[in-house]
Amino acid sequence: MQIGIDKINFYTPHLYVDMNKLAIARNQEPEKFTIGIGQDEMAVAPITQDPVTLAANAAWNMLDEADKEQIDFVIFGTESGIDHSKSGAVYVHHLLGLKKEARAIEVKQACYGGTAAIQLAKGHIALNPTSKVLVLASDIARYGLNTPGEVTQGAGAVAILISADPRILVLEDEVSYRTDEIMDFWRPVYSDTAYVDGKYSNEQYISFFSHVWTAHKEKTGFDLNDFEALCYHLPYTKMGLKALRTIYDDKTEADKERLVENYQISTRYNRKVGNIYTASLYLSLLSLLEQQENLRDGSRIGLFSYGSGAVGEFFTGILQPNYRKYLHTAEHTTMFEKRQEVSIAEYEEIFKQELPKDGSTLDLNIEEDPAPICVAGIKDHMRQYVNKQKV
Template sequence: MKIGIDKIGFYIPHLYVDMNKLAVSRNVEPEKFTIGIGQEKMAVPPITQDPVTLAANAALEILDEKDKKEIDFVIFGTESGIDSSKSAAVYVHDLLDINPYARAIEVKQACYGTTAGIQMAKGHIALNPESKVLVLGSDIARYGLNTSGEATQGAGAVALVISANPSILELEDQSVYFTTDIMDFWRPIYSDKAFVDGKLSNEQYIAFFSKVWEQYKTKTGLELKDFEAICYHLPYTKMGLKALRTVLDEGTEDVKDRLMENYKISARYNRNVGNIYTGSLYLSFLSLLARKEDLDADSRIGLFSYGSGAVGEFFTGLLQADYREHLHVENHIKLFSARKEITVAEYEEIFQETLPTDGSTIELDIDNDPATICLAGMADNKRQYVNKTK
C-alpha cells in the first residue's frame, strides 16, 4: 500500500520586511543577509496571528468537506506552543470543524516536529487505510531585535494531508534517523525568545546530514545519481546549500548541475519568508514542486530534516503522476503578491507587541488582518480565536 502526502499547503503573514533595508538599519552590508545567509524578505506576524492561526489558515487552503470527515488524527508540530498543557491541534481541529471522532496532539522536538508527525501519521494510515491524518508545522521564529539571530527570523505554517494512495508523494519505507544531546539551540520555558550557539548549530547540521546520508546509502544501496532533488530544512537558505555541497562530488557534472538547479528552486519560497522552524523543510519541498514544472513522475526526492538539540532524519519519496494538478500554485502567487512591505521601524513596533501574561483581557483589531482565521484577543486567560467564515 502506498502512503504519503496527498495534499500540501502553506500560509504566511501578510507583512514582511526587506532584508536589504534591515541590514542598512543594523549597519550591516546588505550582502551579508542576501548572499551570506541567503534571505531576501522576512515574514512578520501581526499580534493577530499566532502558531494556531497560521496553521489553521494553511490547512484551510487545502481541506474540503470530505477531508474533514475522513481525518481522524491531527498532529501539530511546533516549538512555539501557546500552552503547556492543551495541544495547538485541538484549537485547529475546532476552527476547521474536523470530524470530532479524531485524535489531536502536539509534537515537539525543535524543527523536527513536523517530520515526527509525518512518520507517526504513516504508521497510523498503515493500520487504518481509510483514514487521513492532518499534519501541521507552524512556528514564529523570534531571537530578538539587534541580535545575531535576528536575520533568521520568520513566521508561517505548512499543512499536509497524509493518506493511502497519495496524489503528490509516496513516502518510501527506508529512512535513517540520528539523535544526540547537544545545546546548539534551545528556548527555556521562561523565555519567548530562542537562544542559539550559531557556530555549533551550523557544524551539527552538517555533521548530522553527513551521518544520516552515509548510513542511508549503506542501508539502501542508493547513490546521489538516484535523486532528482534533495530538499533541506532551511533555517536560512545558505545552510542547506552548505550541506548539499558536501556531497556533490559524489555525482557526475550532470548530477551536480541538476541537484544545484533544483536546490535553488526549492529555496525560493524560504528566501522570501524566513525561518518557520517545523515547516521550513516542507516549504522548501513545496517551492520545488510549485516552481519546477518538468519533474517526472516517480522522481525520487530526498528530504533532510534537522531539529536542534538534536534529531536528524533523511527520508525519501517518489513523485506521483499528475501531482501538479493537486497543488495550489495560483494561491501561492496571490499570497505572496498580496503581502505588504513594512518599514524597519514598523517591524520593530510589531515585534514588541505581546499578549498580556497577567490574565488581563485584551481585544485585538482583526479588521486589518486579511487572514480568514485570526486571534481576536484574550479573556479569562483564554485565547479568543475567530474564523471569519463561521
C-alpha cells in the same frame, strides 16, 4: 500499501520586511543578508497571528468535506506552543470544523517536529487505511531585535494531508535517523526568545546530515544519481547548500548541476518567508514542486530534516502521476503578491507587541488582518480565536 502526501498547502502572514533595508538599518552590508545568509524578505507576524492561526489558515482552503469526514488524527508539530498543557491541534481541529471522532496531539523536538508528525501519521494510516491524518507544522521564529539571529526570523505554517494512495508524493519506507544530546539551540520555558550557538549549530547540522545520508545509502544502495532533488530544513537558505556541498564528491558533473539547480529553486519560497522552524523543510519541498516546471512524475526526492538538540532524519518520496493538478501554485503566487511591506520602524513596533502574560482581557482589531482565522484577544486567560469564514 502506499502512504504519503495527498495534499499540501502553506500560509504566511500578510506583512514582510525587506532584508536589504534591515541590513542597512543594522549597519550591515546588504549582501551579508541576501547572499551570505540567503534571505530576501522576512515574514512578520502581527499580534493577531500565532502558531495556531497560522496552521489553521494553511489548512483552511486545502480541505474539502470528504477530507474532513476521513480525518481522524490531527498532529501539530511546533516549537512555539502557546500552552504547556493543551495542544495546538485541539484548537485547529475546532477552527476547521473537523469531526469529533478524532485524535489531536502536539509534538515537539525543535525543527524536527513536523517530520515526527509525518512518521506518526504513516503508522496510523498503515493500521487505518481509510483514514486521513492532518499534519501541521507551524512556528514563529523570534530571536530579538538587533541580535545575531534576527536575520533568521520568520513566520508561517505548512499543512499536509497524509493518506493511503496519495496523489502528490509517496513516502518510501526506508529512513535513517540520529539523536544526540547537544546544546546548539534551545529556548528555556522562561524565555520568549531562543538561545543559539550559531557556529556549533551549523557544524552539527552538517554532521547529522553526513551521518544520516551515509546510513541511508548503506540501507538502500541509492546514490545521488537516484535523486532528482534534495530538499533541506532551511533555518536560512544558505545552510542547506553548505550541506549539499559536502557530498559533491559523490556526484558526476551532471548530478551536481541538477541538484544545485533544484536546490536553488527549492529555496525560493523560504527566501521570501524566512525561518519557520518545523515547517521550513516542507516549505522547501513545496517551493520545489511548484516552481520547478521540469520535475517528472516518478522522480525521487530526498528530504533532510534537522531539529536542534538534536535529531536528524533522511527520508525519500516518489512524485506521483499528474501531481501538479493537486498543488495550489496560483493561490500562493497571489498570496505573495498581496503581502504588504512594512518599514523597519513598523516591524520593530510589531515585534514588541505581545499578548498579556498575566491573562488580562485584551480585544484586538482583526479587521486589519486579511487572514480568515485570527487571534481576536484574551479573556479569562484564554485566547479568543475567530474564523471569519466559518458558518
